[in-house]
Amino acid sequence: MHHDNNPFSLQNQQDYQQWRERKLAAYPPLLPIVAIQNPYQLTEPEKFSMIETLQKTNIAMYALDAQLEIDKPLLRALMGQFGLTRIDRTLTASEDGITALQVENEGERQEYIPYTDQPINWHTDGYYNALDQQVYGLAMHCVRPAQAGGENALLDHEIAYIHLRDENPKYIEALMQPDAMTIPANVQQGQEMRAASIGPVFSVNAQGRLHMRYTERKRNIVWKKDPTLSAAVQRLTELLHSDSPYLLRHRLAPNEGIICNNVLHNRTGFSEGDTVAQQRLLYRIRFYDWVVSDASP
Numbered sequence: 001m002h003h004d005n006n007p008f009s010l011q012n013q014q015d016y017q018q019w020r021e022r023k024l025a026a027y028p029p030l031l032p033i034v035a036i037q038n039p040y041q042l043t044e045p046e047k048f049s050m051i052e053t054l055q056k057t058n059i060a061m062y063a064l065d066a067q068l069e070i071d072k073p074l075l076r077a078l079m080g081q082f083g084l085t086r087i088d089r090t091l092t093a094s095e096d097g098i099t100a101l102q103v104e105n106e107g108e109r110q111e112y113i114p115y116t117d118q119p120i121n122w123h124t125d126g127y128y129n130a131l132d133q134q135v136y137g138l139a140m141h142c143v144r145p146a147q148a149g150g151e152n153a154l155l156d157h158e159i160a161y162i163h164l165r166d167e168n169p170k171y172i173e174a175l176m177q178p179d180a181m182t183i184p185a186n187v188q189q190g191q192e193m194r195a196a197s198i199g200p201v202f203s204v205n206a207q208g209r210l211h212m213r214y215t216e217r218k219r220n221i222v223w224k225k226d227p228t229l230s231a232a233v234q235r236l237t238e239l240l241h242s243d244s245p246y247l248l249r250h251r252l253a254p255n256e257g258i259i260c261n262n263v264l265h266n267r268t269g270f271s272e273g274d275t276v277a278q279q280r281l282l283y284r285i286r287f288y289d290w291v292v293s294d295a296s297p
Helices: 013-026 044-057 072-080 157-167 169-175 227-240
Strands: 033-035 059-063 098-101 120-123 137-144 152-155 181-183 186-188 191-194 197-199 202-204 210-212 248-250 256-260 264-267 281-287
Touching: 013 157, 033 044, 044 059, 044 256, 072 098, 072 137, 072 281, 152 157, 152 256, 157 169, 157 210, 157 227, 169 227
Parallel strands: 033 059
Antiparallel strands: 059 256, 098 281, 120 264, 137 256, 137 281, 152 248, 152 264, 181 197, 186 191, 202 210
16 A cells, blocks of 8 residues: 555554544534535635534534525535535436435436435445546535435544554455455446446545545445455444444534535435425535645635
């Protein structure tokens, strides 16, 4: 593995321990929800508060005026102020790459769990993407919550890394294998819509940042046959289903949103009412960018 002076190198225990100590000491017990007055032009304190939380936890939450009419240009303008500009356009996203997640009862989208009211297991976004098109940044904006349910849980992937490395560094070694996790090709009616994606769970990118691709799904996934890897995945699963204080649970209210460096997250199932106001609508945008860490004023 490269980056010898990187805390994520298993050969570099000293930098890892220093980084780990700083990370855990700075980790806030609660994440603030930053009230934003004008999403087109953040104030310095608004932006500073969000960047500060992102630097500590890889996650930030914000709230816009609940009466504000949300459109896609507004969301793009808001995200651009955090260096999030290169949008990943998925199979089911609209042409601008901004996905409206809501229950779909017809068409091809209804085949995909995010377009149903079913719970979504733990994952990072774009885990099936090609390795040169990894999703580093993720934004989720709630226009309307469901009548009941639809809560998200989030876990900073760096915390998951610490948890596993502290228990057994060989877990990290196994999860960093270049063929640890394979998502088979998406083939529909004999046509390959997306090639197979073979890669590691944890990796370190060219900027020395830790990245994670993971899904808890049981179908359409092939784990490398490796006892240490199996044990690592089992321990990760146990962490995700534990009562760890690092697990953040939040049900987004109207015009609340999350910006993150593609951390682990899930969603509970939900139920809707008959009126539009009781039907969940969430905008999701995936980026090839990290949230810029030098954006603080």
